[in-house]
């Protein structure tokens with residue numbers, strides 16, 4: 151295991167050195183929304199445009215070959231990062247949201263029918279909720295939801311009961327972007343499979359923060375975004391089991407996704423290009439590969455352990471603040487996300503005053519309105535941690551929160 | 560520092576002069592900002608001369624939206640409804656006396672939208688209402 155030196159890591163992230171106001175340094179606690187980027191990722195994209203820019207799969211000249219090789223190498227890296235040995239099972243998309251929409255539109259349209267049961271959960275991000283609502287509306291599906299307990303866990307007893315309805319699909323977040331809960335994905339997938347369901351895991355918050363293997367999980371589909379794992383915006387991935395992807399119709403039509411086109415028909419390309427229509431975000435896909443290289447060099451277990459220490463310390467310190475309540479504090483397993491409310495103070499005011507102290511946190515419903523309804527609060531504030539955050543930053547957060555409380559008391 | 564939260568804003572948030580509701584009333588309207596869940600209802604009583612005699616707001620939200628509602632109602636007492644139709648974004652910004660980014664601006668302007676939608680008798684508080692009164 152490498153020794154973890156956070157000061158050294160911070161030097162890889164130029165943005166962490168900026169002041170948000172003169173003399174007020176940035177304290178970035180919003181990596182759950184999007185992570186900051188190391189120089190190696192920025193350089194990989196910059197270098198691509200300076201030395202290798204060409205359209206992929208569409209030429210025999212030097213640059214086209216070079217760009218294609220870099221793009222496909224990146225796919226292989228990302229596939230390996232999530233424990234798949236078949237790069238063709240890794241489809242590049244725009245983000246986790248598009249990955250889930252791809253499954254809903256392609257697999258869902260083809261293989262789900264009226265009255266089929268789809269199981270989701272109360273803690274989903276809107277991106278693993280709305281695509282299924284849209285499909286349910288179109289097809290007449292029945293949506294069922296695994297409830298969230300007061301502690302912030304999924305109610306596994308209710309899940310077991312719901313499985314008796316023989317669902318066709320079970321889709322859930324590996325880690326909640328609000329509660330920080332890490333769901334027992336492997337056990338849930340095994341149960342869902344025994345009941346005959348296809349499984350979709352929204353891994354937007356898990357893949358960036360701890361080691362995730364599609365082989366170990368035995369999952370059918372998994373969605374995640376590069377921008378939450380030190381990579382650029384505009385690119386994400388869908389992992390899909392080859393047998394399922396093979397049977398699915400294309401999602402979008404156009405160049406690259408075809409093998410042959412006639413005036414009135416076409417035959418689709420093979421995997422993974424069948425699902426990658428049009429000129430893709432090539433530079434970003436290459437940046438995605440660089441992000442994965444960066445994370446792998448440090449080691450996901452090392453990162454997870456460091457984040458765990460940070461969040462434990464943050465929760466202990468934050469709880470000393472009068473009127474502060476942490477959502478999902480007692481969840482069985484949780485990652486580096488702390489959503490909280492301060493009694494009598496609106497999250498927007500909290501976030502705004504923290505911002506004046508240089509601290510970036512998120513305020514609102516974090517794209518999880520039903521979950522906030524479940525806890526009967528309109529909104530919350532959220533601090534989230536990543537490998538580049540420090541204990542000093544947590545202290546600064548706590549002192550600033552004390553100031554907020556004082557201002558409103 | 561903390562200039563967004565000037566004394567007057569915190570003061571109007573913590574001790575609003577116009578919080579409550581009026582029943583009966585001559586004009587009532589409520590709406591919310593779905594983005595953050597801020598919700599405001601405004602009630603007005605209008606005298607025979609067309610001027611506001613009493614005003615009240617209720618609801619929940621951030622300090623900016625609630626203080627903006629309180630300051631706004633304070634400013635419309637004694638105003639003719641036709642004058643209210645001509646209130647704009649600038650009037651609210653003058654009352655608050657702060658600069659706001661695009662996100663918080665929505666919080667600050669929600670009360671004005673609701674007030675004007677009520678005065679115009681519209682079914683919905685839209686952004687058009689933040690400009691000079693027409694329609």
Ligand SMILES: Cc1ncc(COP(=O)(O)O)c(C=O)c1O
Nearest residue numbers: 245246247275277327352354375
């Ligand atoms: C759990 C979860 N799922 C899905 C998403 C959507 O990610 P993106 O906006 O990159 O598609 C997010 C992002 O906030 C998330 O936290």
